[in-house]
Amino acid sequence: MALLRLALLAPRCPPLRHTRGLSTPATPGVRLDLRGIFPPLTTPFTAQGAVDHGRLEENLHRYRAVPFRGFVVQGSTGECPYLTPQERLGVVSRTRQALPRDKLLLAGSGCEATQATIAMTVAMAEAGADAALVVTPCYYRGAMTSAALIHHYTQVADASPIPVVLYSVPANTGLELPLEAVLTLAQHPNIVGLKDSGGDITRLGLVVHRTRAEQFQVLVGSAGFLLAGYAIGACGGVCALANALGAPLCQLERLCQEGHWQEARDLQLRLLEPNTAVTRKFGIPALKQAMEWFGYYGGPCRAPLHPLSQAQEQELRRDFSANGWL
Numbered sequence: 481m482a483l484l485r486l487a488l489l490a491p492r493c494p495p496l497r498h499t500r501g502l503s504t505p506a507t508p509g510v511r512l513d514l515r516g517i518f519p520p521l522t523t524p525f526t527a528q529g530a531v532d533h534g535r536l537e538e539n540l541h542r543y544r545a546v547p548f549r550g551f552v553v554q555g556s557t558g559e560c561p562y563l564t565p566q567e568r569l570g571v572v573s574r575t576r577q578a579l580p581r582d583k584l585l586l587a588g589s590g591c592e593a594t595q596a597t598i599a600m601t602v603a604m605a606e607a608g609a610d611a612a613l614v615v616t617p618c619y620y621r622g623a624m625t626s627a628a629l630i631h632h633y634t635q636v637a638d639a640s641p642i643p644v645v646l647y648s649v650p651a652n653t654g655l656e657l658p659l660e661a662v663l664t665l666a667q668h669p670n671i672v673g674l675k676d677s678g679g680d681i682t683r684l685g686l687v688v689h690r691t692r693a694e695q696f697q698v699l700v701g702s703a704g705f706l707l708a709g710y711a712i713g714a715c716g717g718v719c720a721l722a723n724a725l726g727a728p729l730c731q732l733e734r735l736c737q738e739g740h741w742q743e744a745r746d747l748q749l750r751l752l753e754p755n756t757a758v759t760r761k762f763g764i765p766a767l768k769q770a771m772e773w774f775g776y777y778g779g780p781c782r783a784p785l786h787p788l789s790q791a792q793e794q795e796l797r798r799d800f801s802a803n804g805w806l
Contacts, residue, residue: 512611512643512672514697515715516549517730518586519722520557522768523571524779531567533574535777540578542776548725549716550584551575554650555613555766556677557720560588562782565600569607576608586645586718590615594632598639605642612636613645613675618653626661633661637670644670649677649701651760662687666696675718677701681708688713703729703755707748712738721755724770725805750803757799762788766796773797773806 524535538550553575554560554568563571572587576621579585587609589601594617599614614636616629629686637644646665648657656678665671673696676684688698700709703719706729722729728747735744758767768778779789788796800806 485618511697512584514549514584514611514645514673514699516547517716517722517726517733518550518552518584518718519543519726520552520555520701520718520720521575522723522764522771522778523554523558523563524777525782527780529707529780529782531563531571532777532779533570534639535779536571536574537578539771539776540575542749543726544580547730548583548612548726549720550586551579552586552613552718553589553609555586555615555647555718556588556649557723557767558588559764559782559785562785565603568600569603572604572607573668584610586611586613588613588615588647590617590647592617592619594635596631597636601636601640601642601644602745605640609642611643611645611672611784612640613647615647615649616653616655616657618655621653622654624655626658626664629657629661630664632670633665633667637665637668640670643672644668645672645699646674647677651677659683659686663690666691666694671696673697673699673715675699675701679705681712684709684714685712702759706732706751707736707744710744711741719755720759720764720767721751723776724758724774725754727750728805750805753799753803754805757796762792762796766792769796770800771794773800775799 490738524532526532553571576585585608587604587606589597589612591597591600597614617632618763629781641805646657650656662674674687679702684698700706700714700717703721706717719729732744732747758770765781765785769788771778797806
């Protein structure tokens, strides 16, 4: 009930004065509108391990029935570290070609080196991305101080022809983008938001509270705390579970925006176990299996990711069945 009381008092995401045209150079003072649900697309592979663009387009065609704001490609869920630069750009290009123009396309362009990130970001823009999702460099994480990360992101944003969204995913990088760095970077005219997958609601609330003047936008990085994110003023979510249960997540967004907090809480609770199963418990192989159950192509992962065992698949099915999704 405390969460519901907080939600009733929570500020809505502030209206944006402008919405940048798709696939055009960033303009100072103009902010890309990120409000809504974005699935971070999985990358389909053939049995031989090649990227399957045909299956990708089939999934995108089926997603047209779901009111997503747009899509994220080449993030953690897309097995980005296992793709070559040419494959990454190919996925972005084919996705853009298959999408209606009113759907945003955010592309993961982060690399370890600043110059490599700039080059990839420019290439992603040329391939059709509307914004770049830039993960924290982490290999030398001990040296990744706030000053180093502020310098890195500033250099990328200065050079990028499209808006930049910061991406903090400490479960994968072992590094959380420091709050003071986020607050500084939010003042950059070409850095429009943050995707935060850490799950620290207090931290998210502080970012929302202290960046209102910059019209900075916070995207929740998991369906597990989507309701909590909306309660403290987040503008949307990039949720792996949306690859399989996109319509319920869009429904949760609508309930929050309309102030139906009790219904939203009930729906959020039913999504917790499936979300945990396809993220923390079993990861991408489980998500791809769940996609098969709901009419999408999941297919194999790339090695060294390993397929689910029979016991794991049965447990995954129980997590979805017990909550009424299967």
